[in-house]
Amino acid sequence: MKVSAKTEKEINIDPAYLQSLLRRIVPSKCLQLLLWDCSPLGKNKEESSVYRVSCTVLDNDREQNYALILKILKPDSARNQVDHYYYWKREALVYYSGILNLLPSGIRAPLCHAVEEYPDENVWIWLEDIAFESIQSNWLFTHMCKISYLLGKYNGAYITGNPLPNESFLCHTWMRSWVEVCAAYAKPIEEQKVIWDSCLIDFIGKSSMWELYHNNRNRVNSLLETLELLPRVFAHQDVHWDNIFIEKLNGSDSLIAIDWQFASISGVGEELGRMFGYALLKKKVPVNKVEEYKEELFLNYMQGLRDVGWDGNSKLARFGFTASSSLRFIMVIDKLISNLEKDDRINQKEKSRHLLLVTQALLKLAEESWSLRSQII
Template sequence: MEMSLETVDEVIIDPAYLQTLLRRVVLSECLLLLSWDCSPLGKIKGESSVYRVACTTLDNQIEQKHTLILKLLKSDSLRDQVDHYHYWKREALIYESAILRQLPFGIRAPICHAVEEHPDDTVWIWLEDIAIEDIQSDEWSFEQMCKISYLLGTYNGAYLTGTPLPAESFLCRNWLRSWVEVCTAYAKPIEKHQVIWDSCLNDCNGTSLIWELYLRNRNRVNSLLDTIEKLPRVFAHQDVHWENIFLAQQDGTASLIAIDWQFASISGVGEELGRMFGYALMKNKIPMSKIEMYKEELFQCYLQGLRDRGWLGDYKLVRFGFIASASLRFILVMDKLVGSLTEDKGINKEKSRHLLLVAQTLLELAEESWELVMGNTARGDDQVLHER
């Protein structure tokens, strides 16, 4: 059968290679590729794109259907350092390594069939198609978040109770610091923020207190980061949200399927949950009237997961990791809020009002984080929190 290269959104698929790959996946040397279709999944981003490749094959005179996921990573000179939180090549290197094949019981990643480096400085990752459409939920209910928080606790807890941490050099070891530095560099200077803030919010009750909290906690960022980096270490996914983490069953018990490992890092206990909570809050997945309930219940679920995995360490370390990592999102949110105020000419639009409430919540979490540091310093206990 004569076949030609097929191009989809500048993706050129070599049918001979695709047939060879399918033969390896299906374990059949006589499989013939008859036809295929390549369709994008989700939004094609500047840094990456994902496709489903649906194939029709003939194997021992039987026509069959197979699907693969193809993820393309695009090189980026701004993200070309292994200590960058979004190092452009990290996900390919993780799939090439044995890391994701050695995850603790209760979480798994898609099977990687191949990783290819192309002359155009892209890297192609061929993955198992796990049909996430069947288990994906945009709703992300409170019940789902509680289950996921518990399973994140059991996952992170494995590394606190004997599972060796991955040692590969391409894993980020100061993920949150790198993220904060990028957000800070991207944000407008504080002086410009204040001009816009004063012009848009000077008549709004309570907003002067938010600005005072913002200035105070901007000065504490490095101290909070220093303390986070002294927490007990775990291997973290660091991008937990409704498009990346899915509830499933493994040997009859609840488990997680995790995709998109580009943010994978060696992080402090609690950071994983803080990232999830802060992102969900910003994206309006947590009702503003129920923030306190979500915060406390998700924390307790995560802590219980750690306990059930056998970790009996001080809960205050977990609390600090969770609260502090969530709170530092205020740097991004305040910049988005100021931008929204400029566009809306004030606080009258829903987006600006939501961002204002989120910013206030995150700044209050930053205050709680600082109280944990200072409280433990005053008592002289918990050496991790003692450093500041």
Template structure:
């Protein structure tokens, strides 16, 4: 076993995770992921996970209360949040979509991903007057879909209040735009819908864990801090469920995209055309 130790002057690196800071990181993540979309060989070592989101979702689902028990807790505390029946219906509906969303995610173009991008692991440093990423803690490193890296960052930052819940849409669009600019700067000219899906679905699937956290907190008591935490978790859940609905719509676009290409290939009697378009 080998361990790499390096003295890093973290204090000299930006780590405030402001709006601008996250935009820069999103751009550089796009450039980093883009290198693998252009042919930079993916790691072949057997210890790298190749279905990271699926394994994470399975663990979250296993630790969560059964959905029947969740419904009992939800109904018990429903009045505290002025009748959130629509939110529960959205949660129940999206739980049934999870496997289909994961299957599509695993079909996306593959990149090498850090998969744990947050303020304690990723830093900006200046090299030759250009921003560069410095990453530590590669425990979750995996072969993942394009956009997945950004979604994981977004969902965690939202949960931990680095992204204000009332500014979800602004952050979502800005960070995705920066990520796409990074992919384009790397030279990737593929379909942005793939990256959009990878981003939205990997952020959205965090709702499985967040809803369970909300229900556990509701059961814990009625203290002021617990009520405030429950309110935050509820708003985060609603934002993530909205992204899950968006992911489902994008998935339909992707299915239609490949259906159209397939029809084109059949009409031309060419299977090679499908691979070229992909």
């Protein structure tokens, strides 16, 4: 057997188990594992690590190559509640349950070959290796519009007949949990105000912007309560350039989604709002084109909903979109406050300027969602 020394120290894969796993995948009783290698994908995180396991096998006197993805989830007592937005075990349970095999047409997840729990409580998920390199995208505007449309079709399937999964490990209050965690980590608002006033002396409009922030902080619970009354969909809740890809199936665009750790039962529009808010923070949505992106992405999402037969009030989806994207201001403004406390290097100033502009855009979205709320409740 071949395995790098570095990988062997990190993980201990039993060759006999690996061969038995390959025999489940490849219908051949003669298959024999000759050698294998394991290489990390991306950076190992505190909560998980991902590897590509490349294998060479002998099958009826012919050598063949196969690759599997191994994702290892690590236990975390701080995320050990099923209603936590990032319940540490959720992705393994989602794959093990088989609910991803019942996704509506137009979206799929990698095939899951096995889920194993070990004495150290780590959970190993063995997944299909998909050649994402050939379908990777730069997430330009036109690509984001396609994603939005396909998300609308995916979400819309659940409000036009597809049964919602009812497994207990799915989060039913995802946005509320995320907001609570962000608020718990944020500085108290009194401390934020002191830093705001002392560091934004020359910022024109700082008082009115702070007042807008303060008002919307007081509205958060009402927005969350209304989000939880929206038509329910099965949501991925982590849509971004590393997790969602477009492939062609029978000449039509279709989604491949990985990383299902945030899987939830959420309100219509939340999926798009989560995507938009994150893309704005990460500069995939230019801050000087927020309105253009916002309107086009929502129109595409609505078209997806309509094309699978949903004829409901578009303001419900609009509220889900604007409220869930705007609530990111809780995290972003705390990032801004923390950044303002640091030294005034040029790159720090540039980062603060970006966070300030993102905060303005999110607060504007929060105002829109508050106005919509009065129209739908």
